[in-house]
Amino acid sequence: MSTQPDAALAASTPLSGLSFSKGHGTGNDFLLLADPDGSIELGVEEVTAACDRHRGLGADGLIRAVPSSLVPEGRALLQNNPEAEWFMDYRNGDGSVSEMCGNGVRVFVHFLIDRGLLSLDEGAAAAVGTRGGIKVIERSPDGYSVDMGPWEFIHPEKAAARAMDALVEADGLEVPRPGLSISMGNPHTVVALAEIAELDATSLSAAPRVDPVPPNGTNVEFVVPDDPLVHDGIGQVTMRVHERGVGETLSCGTGACAAAVATRYWAGADAPDHWAVSVPGGQVGVQFHVGPDGREHVHLSGPAVLIASGTFA
Structure with a gap:
């Protein structure tokens, strides 16, 4: 597919003549660029124009695939992880730089394979660099599984005492609701709602409005636990998300992990380690395990799809 973006975009961007792909993970969609020599310069205007859904190509974010050795953040990671050849330079749809994206990193690896930049057999794993650290991705029959690394409470002293650390207001909710802030390498605040009707009525x-808001802002997840919570040993929740710098999206990988972390914490010691998180764009899997560093890590699994490729006019 060859796509001709809006003339205003073509006239104002250094992206002209560059090839791109578009992909998504459970509806969370991205534009992807290969930059093997590190020559592409991305500014806020270029990213927002490309991601604009009316005058550009439309996407929740833009991902540049660049060798780790060619960016400062990547070079720092290579010191202890020389196998992480490629770096995921991720920008939100508003042009802001983000730490990483759980759905995006699956699509990123799928893009590298499609472009012949990475070879990864089914069952094999590869390491990539992100601003949220090294991520290890395993290829599976139905997509990719990503070790998202350890989770943390953003305000551990408050979370341990009250199982919440913030109050969250949203249009459609009559009163502020308690939230729990979780770091998955990027910030999230998770709010539990009682029923699907309440989730549907919440406008994103x-x-x-989050008080107090984490220092770098936050993504906000509203979740409804199933009743009963556990089916065949798997915890089940339904989620909607407002992503920092983007707005409401059909899915958020790190947000699904944070939703599972918070719900599991609220459920207590008998809560399962396997979770299914339903989002408007589909379903992803979340699994907890002890990582090589002795800390509890979160695995995220789900599909990755490339839907189109073309050239910026």
């Missing part, structure tokens, strides 16, 4: 056209 404007960013929820």
Whole structure:
């Protein structure tokens, strides 16, 4: 597929003539660029124009695949992880730089394979660099599984005492709701709701108001646990998300992990280690395990799809 973006975009961007792909993970969609020599310069205007859904190509974010050795953040990671050849330079749809994206990293690896930049057999794993650290991705029959690394409470002293650390307001909710802030390498605040009707009535056209907001802002997840919570040993929740710098998206990988972390914490010691998180764009799997560093890590699994490729006019 060859796509001709808006003339205003073509006239104002250094992306002209570059090839791109578009992909998604459970509806969370991205534009992807290969930059093997590190020559592409991305500014806020270029990213927002490309991701604009009316005058550009449309996407929740833009991902540049660049050798780790050619960017400062990547070079720092290579010191202890020389196998992480490729770096995921991720920008939100508003042009802001983000630490990483759980759905995006699956699509990123799928893009590298499609472009012949990475070879990865089914069952094999590869390491990539992100601003959220090294991520190890395993290829599976139905997609990819990513070791997202350890999770952390953003305000551990408050979370341990009260199982919440913030109050969250959103249009459609009559009163502020308690939230729990989780770091998955990027910040999240998770709010539990009682039923699907309440989730459906919550408007995410404007960013929820979080007090106190984490230092670098936060993504906000509203979750409804199933009743009963556990089916065949798997915890089940339904989630909607407002992503920092983007707005409501059909899915958020790190957000699904944070939702599972918070719900599991609220459920207590008998809560399972396997979770299914339903989002408007589909379903992803979340699994907890002890990592090589002795800390509890989170694995995220789900599909990755490339839907189109073309050239910027």
